[in-house]
Amino acid sequence: MFETFSALEVLLLMGLSIAGVMAGIAANGLKYAVFRPSPHPLWRRAAHIGSWAGILLVILWGAVTAAVYFALGWAFVMDRVVVMLPLLALPALLVAARALPALRGDKAMTPEAAANVAAAVHTMAAGTLLVLYLVWFDIPSVPDLRESTMYLAMLAGTAALLQLYHRRRVRTIEARGRGYLAMAIRSAAFTLSAVVLLMAWFLWSMERSKFPASMSMLHPETFEYGGGAVPAGAVSSAHHDHHARHAVASAAGSAAIxxxxxxxxxxxxxxxxxxxxxxxxxxxxxxxxxxxxxxxxxxxxxxxxxxxxxxxxxxxxxxxxxxxxxxxxxxxxxxxxxxxxxxxxxxxxxxxxxxxxxxxxxxxxxxxxxxxxxxxxxxxxxxxxxxxxxxxxxxAEAGGGTADVTIFSHDWETPDGTRTVLHLPGPASGGQRIIPPGTEVRLRLVNSASYTKLFSLHGTPFRVSAIDGWDIHEPEAVTGMRLKIGGGGRYDVTFTMPDHPVALTLDGREPETTIIFSKDGQEAADIRTGGPILDPLAYGSYAPAPIDGNAVFDREFLMVLDQIYLGHYNGHSNTLWAINGEVFPRTPTFVVEEGDLVKTRIVNRTFSDHPMHLHGHHMVVLSRNGKPYKGSPLVLDTLLVDPGETYEVAFRADNPGIWMDHCHILDHAAWGMSMHLTYANVTTPYTVGEASGNHPE
Ligand SMILES: [Cu+2]
Structure with missing residues (x-):
């Protein structure tokens, strides 16, 4: 559903751009047409249709945004409502108030009216471009008033300039009677200078994105306190970067570790x-x-x-x-x-x-x-x-009637592209493992690849006994279900070895993604994939989690995961992966104090899933999409968040230090989706960058 809404929004914004460009060109032509003895109605009609189309598309966009709000919640629309809605709705109102009445019917139009129409329609196009820019390249995610005011001021300034410009233009056209050739030359000159400016800005932005040769992983200007106490001396504000650094430095002098x-x-x-x-x-x-x-x-x-x-x-x-x-x-x-x-x-x-x-x-x-x-x-x-x-x-020791087998799924870069391989331990890796019938088997499935893997185990009922090393409470036996393991995640699967072969395989079904367990290494197995995916939040029997979702939390944080379709990162252009609208090192840093009970809401607004990995702590899963877990408690270190999902997780701050919190699709982490959890009084002497040669991602 989330994907459909997102795709719909992009389509609407593109339609809006087309309407804006069409109405914009027509409104511009209208400025010249009004001086002709018998103005051709084409410009006027095109401007009229384009204006109406723009207004209707803005209304549709608003309807989609409202639907997303009701279906998925405020976190999915907050930047749309606070930042983007004014940029679309106010110009639409301007068009409705100033352009539509002038364009209606076929009464003669004054030059001033034509100028007003052009200014209003161009303002709508400018607002649309600004919103497209935000959605694709500079997602606000968690909006603040400063941001929305800034963009609104930009648009208001543009509107005023457009009004002045078009008023002056109609007077000039009236005085000198310039024709379409001059208009075409002006348009070409305008387009050319826009392209040159855009390219200059692109290069400047790429240059500016380069990291310094030496940089701390900890950035006080990104500190967030989650509504909890601000530790003595610490200041969190982007405006007071200098003070924040100073405060941390002085804190370091007193009780820092x-x-x-x-x-x-x-x-x-x-x-x-x-x-x-x-x-x-x-x-x-x-x-x-x-x-x-x-x-x-x-x-x-x-x-x-x-x-x-x-x-x-x-x-x-x-x-x-x-x-x-x-x-x-x-x-x-x-x-x-x-x-x-x-x-x-x-x-x-x-x-x-x-x-x-x-x-x-x-x-x-x-x-x-x-x-x-x-x-x-x-x-x-x-x-x-x-x-x-x-x-x-x-x-008990392993062995003696039990088989304990660790299997890694891994993606390898080969001359023939990426190949997924299931690795049995030891040098004798292969697709076969002999296990006598009646043996209690534990398969420890580890996904060391970045991308999510779907495992199937056929030939026996099995139980998922542990996830991320945490024992599942009373796991029931299941048959034919697929196990979805994100990058870095682990599932322990247990079963009693039957008399016939058992096949472990991955979706994709290349031979190297199948391992057959049998009593003699000979028999052909039933290799199948497909089947429903086991939902860990509804698996095992219910028991109270180590942290109660209704507890009073000392701090509550929000992590909104977004995609920046094209951005600059350390001197390169790429798709970037953002947390709260920023890429590392500008991603938030969550500050806690030892003993705090901490809740974090993780919201995935991208088309990709993200296995979010918190170092040094285990996250107790409280809820998904507002619904509490129904099965065994889940205590994870790597939480796979699918597109459109919202998770609430909690942990006790009981392990002082500075801890990474990042996507375990490691390329996502390397392109921005990485942040830190820090205990208030902890500092690090280490740095990242070319100077030290440290590059954690
Ligand atoms: Cu990711």
Whole structure:
């Protein structure tokens, strides 16, 4: 429904532009026509029809906007109503008041009336262009009064200039009797100068978008407090950037904590110790392609790290030959901030020949994964990832009547384009796995690709026992349902191995996206895709969530996800992905204090889904589209938000630090959709940019 409305809006705005241009040209011609002895009615009729079409399209646009409001809520229309509606409706009123009466009938028209018609119609066209510009290139998202006043003032100024211009023009035409040739020359000159101006502005804007060589990840001018207390000394205002920086600096003098101090235990014998060596390696994919992968320990996925709840884990990262540098981020594990592995925020990228040691205690269980968070949109795609499994403290060892298999879905760039591959662990990757009948099987499905994958499991009823490492409450057995896993997300699927083969496959059905589990590795399996998609909000049996949606929240934030169809980012032109109308580093920074209960509303107004990943915390899902969850509580680190959806999530601020909050379609994060959650008194000494070589996205 959201997609239909959005497409309709674009169509209406384009229709409005066409009407505006048509009426605009006709109204301009009318200025000349009124001086002819017997004015041809063509200009007048075209201007009349164009004006009416414009007014009707504005009314239709308003109706669509109202429908979106009633269907999807205020967050989907707030910028339309506050910023764009005046830009369309006021010129339409002007046209109705000044142009339509003059154009009606065929009574002779005075030159002044023709000038008024031209000014009104051109004002309508200008308003339409401004709105198109906003919708495509500079979405207001969360409007403020300053913004709407600014655009309205721009339009009012344009209207006044147009009025003056056309009045003067009719007098000049009257005096000198210029003909159509002069009009054509003027139009051409006007168009040419507009194109030149536009190109100059384009280049200037591209140049201006370049990041400085060194930049903090934290930008006080973007601080938002979510209606909660503003911590002492902090100031949030775009107008007082300088003061805000000063305030933070002085706060840093008193009680600030550096992320470098927020480490795991520095001493003590680790319960589990691993070494990860980042290195390039040619690998052969199940698709038959050989690619240069960037790997941990020469394998893709990297080694599976299995630990137990409560373990002190020590991981030494060594970079052998990844020139960009690497880090390790523990996706889904709430580690102390300094161990989070974000280049330029919690550490510097580890360059070739260097090493870095991570130490932290794991206080949770489940299927998680690790990946580089340096140039992550490139490095994760090229293979710098692996599984991080935390077994329950007192659970049984794997093996002995059970099979525990981690499977990654990953997108590889090959000479034949992008290929999706399902990876079994270990060097003996292949499309087969032998499991004796009667075995209790746990498949840990991890989507390390950016784009959403649809998994199908055929040949057995199964349960989704955990999502993002969080155990589902009383999961029921289902058959033939597809599992939709966004980038970075994990599902644990359990079943008892039957006597016949079981096939795990992805939508797309290339052979490399199928894995067959059988007792002898011989039998052909029933490979099917399709079927309904399991809805995690209605799965398992209901139980109260760890955070009650009716609780009193200390802070409430809003994240509106938008697309900027063409924008400039760090000196490049591309489609950009915005949060609250801005791309990083101008995206909001949510400021919390330790102990706060925080609610965030996430609104997706784009045509793409976005797996939103919050570092260092788990998000308790409260509701979707205003309806509370119906099944098991869901506690996620990566929330897949579909187009047109609104989620409410909550978390307890219990892990001090500065944390990324970004889309796990890593290209989206690299093109703007990235922001931070920061605890009021935490600072970072690290920077991003060319100077440090830190590029987290
Ligand atoms: Cu995204």
């Amino acid at each position: 550096s992320v470098t101090d927020l480490t795991g235990p520095r001493t003590g014998e680790p319960d589990a110790r691993f070494t990860l060596v980042a290195q390039k390696q040619m690998i052969e994919l199940a698709s038959g392609h050989t690619v240069e992968a960037w790997t941990f320990n020469g394998q893709v996925p990297g080694p599976q790290l299995v630990v137990r709840e409560g373990d002190l884990v020590e991981v030494e990262l060594i970079n052998k030959d990844i020139e960009l540098g690497v880090t390790v981020h523990w996706h889904g594990v709430d580690v102390p901030n300094a161990e989070d592995g974000v280049a330029g925020l919690t550490q510097n990228a580890v360059m070739p020949g260097e090493s870095h040691t991570y130490r932290f205690v794991v206080n949770e269980t489940g299927t998680h994964w690790y990946h580089s968070h340096q140039a992550s949109s490139v490095q994760v795609a090229k293979g710098l990832f692996g599984a991080f499994i935390i077994l329950p403290k007192d659970g």
